[in-house]
Amino acid sequence: MNNRFQTLKNAPKPMFIPFIMAGDPSPEDTIETALLLQEEGADVLELGIPYSDPLADGPVIQEAAKRAKGMTIGKAMILVGEMRKRGLDIPVLIFTYINPFLKLGEDRFFQLAKENDVDGLLIPDLPFEESHSLRGRCRAEEISFISLVAPTTSRERLFRIAEEAQGFLYCVSSLGVTGERSDFHPETKRLLQEAKSYTTIPVALGFGISTRQQFVDVGELCDGVIIGSSLIKKAHEIRIDPTLEFGSSFKAYVSSLVNGEQHVNS
Amino acid sequence: MHTVYPDEKGRFGQFGGRYVPETLMFALEELEEAFQKAMEDNTFQEQLNKELTLYSGRPTPLTFAENTTKRFGGAKIYLKREDLNHTGAHKINNAIGQVLLAKRMNKTKVVAETGAGQHGVAVATACARYGLSCKVFMGQEDIARQSLNVFRMKLLGAEVVSVTSGSKTLKDATNEAIRYWAGAVQDTFYCIGSVVGPHPYPRIVRDFQRIIGLETKEQFNEYEGGAPETVIACVGGGSNAMGMFHPFLEDEEVELIGVEAGGLGLETGKHAASITTGSIGVLHGSMTFLNQDESGQILEPYSISAGLDYPGVGPEHSHLAATKRVTYKTITDAEALEALKILSEEEGILPAIESAHALAQAFEEAVNQPEHTSIVVCLSGRGDKDVSTIMNLLEEDGSYE
Secondary structure, three states, X not given: OOOHHHHHHHOOOOEEEEEEEOOOOOHHHHHHHHHHXXXXXXXXXXXXXXXXXXXXXXXHHHHHHHHOOOOOHHHHHHHHHHHHHOOOOOOEEEEOOHHHHHHHOHHHHHHHHHXXXXXXXXXXXXXXXXXXXXXXXXXHHOOEEOOEEOOOOOHHHHHHHHHHOOOOEEEEOOOOXXXXXXXXXXXXXXXXXXXXXXXXXXXXXXOOOOOHHHHHHHHHHOOEEEXXXXXXXXXXXXXXXXXXXXXXXXXXXXHHHHOOOOOOOO | OOOOOOOOOOEEOOEEOOOXXXXXXXXHHHHHHHXXXXXXXXXHHHHHHHHHHHHHOOOOOEEEXXXXXXHHOOOEEEEEEHHHOHHHEOHHHHHHHHHHHHHHOOOOEEEEEEOOOHHHHHHHHHHHHHOOEEEEEEEHHHHHHOHHHHHHHHHOOOEEEEEOOOOOOHXXXXXXXXXXXXXXXXXXXXXXXXXXXXXXXXXXXXXXXXXXXXXXXXXXXXXXXXXXXXXXXXXXXXXXXXXXXXXXXXXXXXXXXXXXXXEOOHHHOOOOOHHHHOEEEEEOOEEEEEOEOOOOOEOOOOOOOOOOOOOOOOHHHHHHHHOOOEEEEEEEHHHHHHHHHHHHHHHOOOEOHHHHHHHHHHHHHHHOOOOOOEEEEEEOEEHHHHHHHHHHHHHHOOOOO
């Protein structure tokens, strides 16, 4: 495969994979946030598309989608092109539910992906069995189709999914929806170990990671850590607080999470 | 052949399938296997039939609506009386089936969604009888307009969770129930209320509801000989219609009509007619006809009936519409209310507003058909739950001062 995901193999461990919502609260803010995340060492940007019925998402991401009203998958991909012009060069992954994707159409998606340097696609409600032809097309178009596995995924199924996985393998740390958690599913460690033994591409863990300690702990078990809800929540809190400057405050938060550095706001 | 679906991938033609987060895949595979085994197991079938007979009150009668027939002066109108089931609607057929299945699978907790509350009441009832805990998700909007059913669920020992996301109706209650299930999937059974959702749900619900059509066929043949010319049922998600239609699918001479909620009129955009006006998409785990905008966001449905207020439809209905085996029409709020009044006055039967949609269509068809023909309408539920909605509307126009 010949896209930016190839660079991940040499990325420092653990990779930092932030998730943000396209258009939250505006397209311009999304570009700013993406560039700040890259400055703080993000290895992949996962860009969510607002959807009316996001089955896999908890309240924080649902709220972000509401704030991003009017954003569509097509507009978000064009926004990626804008981010590229402004200096974003890490791999970008489009995270969308199947219905908006179908409405946009496969051909249009790949055309926009090419035009705007989009590197990957993740559809949380398109399981392995339903994704065969799209995975093939992604491979042909050099777009990484990101597959998910969960603590409830059987060993046999995990093997089949891992064998076909592209870009990185996304392991879900918990049952249920996205959102901050204090505990992970007891099967998580087993899941990561098995996943790593079945594939040569990076294995990343997501769902529920919100603290520095969790980032460090998870980072020891796999190659990358996906952080969504806690970043989105913090960014929103900073934006609605008139006493804080967004750029420096958000960078300080991300840095404390990823690097463990304590910034002092003057 | 119309009855061989779904295929091994859970498809009805291009519709159906399984579009859910990976977390739920094992639960759906487990459910599919358990359902298959249960349906082949005589002990389970005997237990189910016994409960349907001795607890729910089946078979329900097929009533000849003599006065209404005279009033319209055309085809004979028969009513399949699902309103006479325990708890007052067809929903109990499926709830008993699924909760018995849950028990067989050693699940101790049941989660469900409900719109009008009839499915919630049915699941709470079955859980009470078979000793499982029950949690029901219901939109805040529906909780307000169906307070009687909310109270009934609580009396039956269920926990009713108010859903405040989205339009605060059935669609959002379903989202929340699925999200909750994803987190509790290891010991919780999700009891879905219509022929919607990921495979194998559309099939499970249909098979538990087929009893409606099977009984109708037998009863009609006993009274009139042969088969009725026309069979009509209302369609929200479409479980009563699917149960009624399925045993007739191979009888090509029987005309099947599904009736969607036309709300305030298709031209107003305020309706729930997803087959009539929708396009193909994916909602709640299956591919089907949906009301959605040009970027794939699901549009909020509208109907006077909380039971029909759903932006999609069961995938098998989409398939039957695409292959033209079933004709789908729409009836507005006003037409449904008028039919409800007529049936109450002529036959002493107060139908649910959902069922009144099917009735209104039947009255339209009856006038145009000769007297020797027959129409069977599925009277999916009784109208007691809707009394306050009906009262408010009819008082506004001064009909019942």
